[in-house]
Amino acid sequence: MKRHLPLAHPATALVMATCAWLVLVPLLGVPPRYLPSLGRVVADAISVWPELLNSFLRTLSEAVLGFLAGAALGIAFGVAFARSRVLERSVLPLFIALQSVPVIAFGAVVVIWFGNSLLSKVMIALYLSFFPVAVSTLRGLQAIDEKRVALFLSFGANRMQVFWRLALPTALPSIFTGLKLAVSLSLIGAIVGEWFGDTVGLGVMLLQALYFEQVERIWVLIVVCGLLGTLLYGLLAFIERKYVWWRPA
Amino acid sequence: MVASRLNALLNACLPVVFAIFVMGFVWEVAVAFGEVPQYVLPSPSGIIAAAVQRFPQIADGLWITTFEALAGFAVGSVIGLALACLFLLVPPTRALLLPLVVALNNVPSIAFVPLALLWFGMGPASKIAIAALAVSFAVLLAALEGFSRTEDGQVNLLRSFGANRLAILWRLRLPAAMPSIITGLRIGLARSTIAVIVAEMLGAYKGIGQIVYRATAEMDSLTVWSAILVSSATSLALYGLLVLIDRRLVWWQ
Numbered sequence: 001m002k003r004h005l006p007l008a009h010p011a012t013a014l015v016m017a018t019c020a021w022l023v024l025v026p027l028l029g030v031p032p033r034y035l036p037s038l039g040r041v042v043a044d045a046i047s048v049w050p051e052l053l054n055s056f057l058r059t060l061s062e063a064v065l066g067f068l069a070g071a072a073l074g075i076a077f078g079v080a081f082a083r084s085r086v087l088e089r090s091v092l093p094l095f096i097a098l099q100s101v102p103v104i105a106f107g108a109v110v111v112i113w114f115g116n117s118l119l120s121k122v123m124i125a126l127y128l129s130f131f132p133v134a135v136s137t138l139r140g141l142q143a144i145d146e147k148r149v150a151l152f153l154s155f156g157a158n159r160m161q162v163f164w165r166l167a168l169p170t171a172l173p174s175i176f177t178g179l180k181l182a183v184s185l186s187l188i189g190a191i192v193g194e195w196f197g198d199t200v201g202l203g204v205m206l207l208q209a210l211y212f213e214q215v216e217r218i219w220v221l222i223v224v225c226g227l228l229g230t231l232l233y234g235l236l237a238f239i240e241r242k243y244v245w246w247r248p249a
Numbered sequence: 250m251v252a253s254r255l256n257a258l259l260n261a262c263l264p265v266v267f268a269i270f271v272m273g274f275v276w277e278v279a280v281a282f283g284e285v286p287q288y289v290l291p292s293p294s295g296i297i298a299a300a301v302q303r304f305p306q307i308a309d310g311l312w313i314t315t316f317e318a319l320a321g322f323a324v325g326s327v328i329g330l331a332l333a334c335l336f337l338l339v340p341p342t343r344a345l346l347l348p349l350v351v352a353l354n355n356v357p358s359i360a361f362v363p364l365a366l367l368w369f370g371m372g373p374a375s376k377i378a379i380a381a382l383a384v385s386f387a388v389l390l391a392a393l394e395g396f397s398r399t400e401d402g403q404v405n406l407l408r409s410f411g412a413n414r415l416a417i418l419w420r421l422r423l424p425a426a427m428p429s430i431i432t433g434l435r436i437g438l439a440r441s442t443i444a445v446i447v448a449e450m451l452g453a454y455k456g457i458g459q460i461v462y463r464a465t466a467e468m469d470s471l472t473v474w475s476a477i478l479v480s481s482a483t484s485l486a487l488y489g490l491l492v493l494i495d496r497r498l499v500w501w502q
Contacts, residue, residue: 013348020349034368090264108465108473112288188357192447196465202360210363210451218363226356233355 062190066125078137121193129182136178140171300475321380329388384437391433395426
């Protein structure tokens with residue numbers, strides 16, 4: 001039995017972080033330049049409410065669209081790698097290595113290609129989320145017990161049945177590990193993509209807050225980005241718990 | 250022994266080199282025959298020529314970026330490991346701090362970039378801080394996962410021989426957690442390069458991120474691509490180094 005990482009529940013984490021913020025800032029006399037009090041940050045958030053909501057929705061849609069496309073493409077490539085030994089030996093090492101390449105730098109090129117549209121951010125998010133999904137899909141598919149495949153075949157299962165009934169269920173926990181990595185990367189891709197020029201989005205607001213040195217606004221955006229990240233990750237973790245409750249043997 | 254190792258290395262590398270070569274060839278031909286304008290996609294030969302020509306400028310930026318990424322990586326891994334050990338040795342700190350860590354970890358680290366720039370200025374300090382932040386979370390969470398993998402029976406056995414917590418940590422938990430920690434370090438190294446480059450895009454005097462960002466603004470696509478090429482090659486080298494270290498450090502797997 002593999003033990004789970006005993007992490008605190010996200011809700012508890014949120015409450016405790018809020019309490020720490022409320023108590024520690026006045027207590028230690030933290031200068032507002034570093035961390036303004038929670039009240040001032042909330043007040044600042046309320047003052048830009050409509051823009052914040054718009055940006056939130058925009059960044060959310062960029063990240064989600066990019067994630068979905070990247071996940072679909074990643075799973076397809078993972079399956080292809082599992083099927084073809086040549087492809088796996090030649091292209092996969094490149095893929096693994098490319099994960100450590102500063103792909104963000106390609107953001108500039110993507111924006112040149114697709115312009116300052118929603119599409120260019122989606123493409124950056126796709127690109128970032130694609131690799132972990134492809135690699136984890138392959139890892140999951142490779143972990144299949146050959147004896148089980150033989151058993152399936154001896155009962156007359158065809159290749160499609162082996163894939164849908166055996167290979168995919170076995171690989172799903174591993175695929176979800178990749179998906180969870182990918183969802184946070186896609187959010188990063190969406191935010192950074194907005195830095196290359198746009199008018200709406202959390203990344204744009206971050207950039208503006210930096211230029212005007214508005215520390216309260218930066219903290220508002222840090223919190224909102226954190227909420228967005230938690231939302232996306234939590235949704236995925238929820239789906240995993242509900243539908244992929246089995247663990248790899 | 251040496252010959253067989255060299256052989257294995259060649260076996261692993263050849264298909265990759267071949268794949269790179271094929272991709273480069275297709276790219277070159279497609280650009281030449283498709284008459285793609287240079288600002289859309291320069292040809293590989295053009296990029297390599299540009300990289301050679303701009304090498305002093307790019308190497309200057311690359312040096313800064315690599316230094317910042319490695320320094321951030323070192324600081325971040327030490328912080329991450331120290332926190333993990335603290336959590337293990339003094340359980341109350343874990344109950345108190347782990348929720349905070351989890352909450353912070355859910356924020357994409359790049360959201361902290363503006364803050365780091367305001368606090369630490371445009372120089373290397375802000376980039377090192379961002380990289381350290383990104384790395385320490387990855388290492389901390391990986392180490393905690395690794396520590397939880399030791400079986401209670403083993404801990405009890407050591408304790409029955411009179412080992413204290415520190416000895417158990419050093420002789421049992423740390424070696425057992427090593428594979429997981431190494432995975433965390435590998436993720437951390439990738440994150441620290443990305444974090445540094447992203448931070449440089451928003452504000453820096455020097456660095457790959459700064460070169461890319463400025464060249465984008467000037468629509469100088471050859472410089473963008475050659476900076477990407479050089480930095481990619483460097484990250485590949487770093488990655489290879491880490492794989493090598495992995496094999497050396499975790500020989501008991």
